[in-house]
Amino acid sequence: MPQFFLNKRLIILLVSIIILVALIGFSLRERSKLTWPEQFVKDTTGWVQSLVSKPANSLAGFFENLQDLQNTYKENKELKTRVEKIASLEAEIQALKKDNEDLRDINGESKTLRDMDPSPATVIGRTPDRWHEMLIIDKGSLKGIKKNMAVVTANGLIGKVKSVNQFSSTVQLLSAMDPKNRISALIQSDTNVFGFVQGYDDKQKVLLVKGIPSGAKVEKGQTVITSGLGGVFPQGLLIGKVVDVKPDQYGLNQTALVKPGADFYDIENVLVIKRLMTQPETSDMSDGKEEDL
Numbered sequence: 641m642p643q644f645f646l647n648k649r650l651i652i653l654l655v656s657i658i659i660l661v662a663l664i665g666f667s668l669r670e671r672s673k674l675t676w677p678e679q680f681v682k683d684t685t686g687w688v689q690s691l692v693s694k695p696a697n698s699l700a701g702f703f704e705n706l707q708d709l710q711n712t713y714k715e716n717k718e719l720k721t722r723v724e725k726i727a728s729l730e731a732e733i734q735a736l737k738k739d740n741e742d743l744r745d746i747n748g749e750s751k752t753l754r755d756m757d758p759s760p761a762t763v764i765g766r767t768p769d770r771w772h773e774m775l776i777i778d779k780g781s782l783k784g785i786k787k788n789m790a791v792v793t794a795n796g797l798i799g800k801v802k803s804v805n806q807f808s809s810t811v812q813l814l815s816a817m818d819p820k821n822r823i824s825a826l827i828q829s830d831t832n833v834f835g836f837v838q839g840y841d842d843k844q845k846v847l848l849v850k851g852i853p854s855g856a857k858v859e860k861g862q863t864v865i866t867s868g869l870g871g872v873f874p875q876g877l878l879i880g881k882v883v884d885v886k887p888d889q890y891g892l893n894q895t896a897l898v899k900p901g902a903d904f905y906d907i908e909n910v911l912v913i914k915r916l917m918t919q920p921e922t923s924d925m926s927d928g929k930e931e932d933l
Contacts, residue, residue: 754868754874754875754876755874755915755916755917756874756913756914756915756916757913757914757916758792758911758912758913758914759779759783759784759785759911759912759913759914760909760910760911760912761777761778761779761785761809761909761910761911761912762777762778762908762909762910763775763776763777763778763907763908763909763910764776764777764778764808773812773813773815773816773817773818774802774810774811774812774813774816775810775811775813775907776808776809776810776811777791777808777809777811777910777912778807778808779807779808779809779912780804780805780806780807780808780809781804781805781806782806782807784914785801785804785809785912786801786804786914787801787802787803787804788800788801788872788933789801789872789912789913789914789915790866790872790873790874790877790912790913790915790933791811791910791911791912791913792877792878792902792910792911792913793902793903793907793909793910793911795878795901795902795903796877796878796879796880796900796901796902797814797823797866797877797878797879797900797901797902798811798813798814798900798902798904798907798910799811799812799813799814799816800812800821800823800872800873800933801912809912811910813904814837814840814847814879814900814904815840815842815904816840817839817840819838819839821838822836822837822838822870822933823836823837823838823866823870823873823879823933824836824866824867824868824869824870824873824933825837825849825864825865825866825867825879826864826865826866826867826875827849827852827858827862827863827864827882827896828862828863828864828865829857829858829859829862831856831857833852833853833856833857833858834851834852834867834869835849835850835851835852835896836849836850836851837849837864837879837898838850838851841897844897845899845900846883846884846897846898846899846900847879847880847897847898847899847900848895848896848897848898849864849882849895849896849897849898850888850893850895851893852885852893852894852895852896853893853894854887854891854892854893854894856894858882858885858894858896859882859885860882860883860884860885861881861882862881862882863878863880863881863882864878864879864880864881864882864896864898865877865878865879866879866933868915868917870933871933872915872933873913873915873933874913874915874916874917877913878901879898879900879901880898880899880900880901881898881899881901882896882897882898883897883898883899884896884897885897
């Protein structure tokens, strides 16, 4: 009797395995329709998942909305503080501007390196083979545009006027690979540091500010502007922010890597900047080989 039951169990196990393999093979074959048991199981599973997921998603959404509300409250509080600071800064700037004008009147100084006259212009074309170097604007000599004038966008300096026609002008971007294109720059810190924007790293998308003394303290995040000492550009035009500093190959000077404030690729409207301060003679500013602006 025990041997019979043992054989019976073995036979049942083998039959079960055969049925399981058959069911697996049947379920794996390509079919256009499911069987009614499969449809029932699938529909029931989907209904249960939907029944569970909706309250769970609603609860999760409630907590997410609550968190967003808290973040919005904090951001709103910070923005209000900044707005209050901006209002006080504007009042302080106006007061300082008035004091500066009064002092200039007392000393008989009518102009500074910061004085400028902006002229709006629109980009009407870019040189296809030199997309990252040249663009064309719709203002020329008839509108008072002259060679070497600074060209800026709302976010900062982008280049200078390279050549002028009567009704249009060509602008050379700071990203141009022109070794003669040097711009006198000032790195703002406790003690101002001077250098020259000379070159562009196309891989890192940064400007190279060279000629910085090795002992000068230049740090990441400092603002770089035009110094006004190049003779053509006014002072105070934003160039960008320092992202890194490294010594040159001889170790005598430093080179600052500066992320431009302006986007050289997407440019539609610009301002051509005329410096109001008297410009020195070119022969006094250069040896004839390089242009310092």
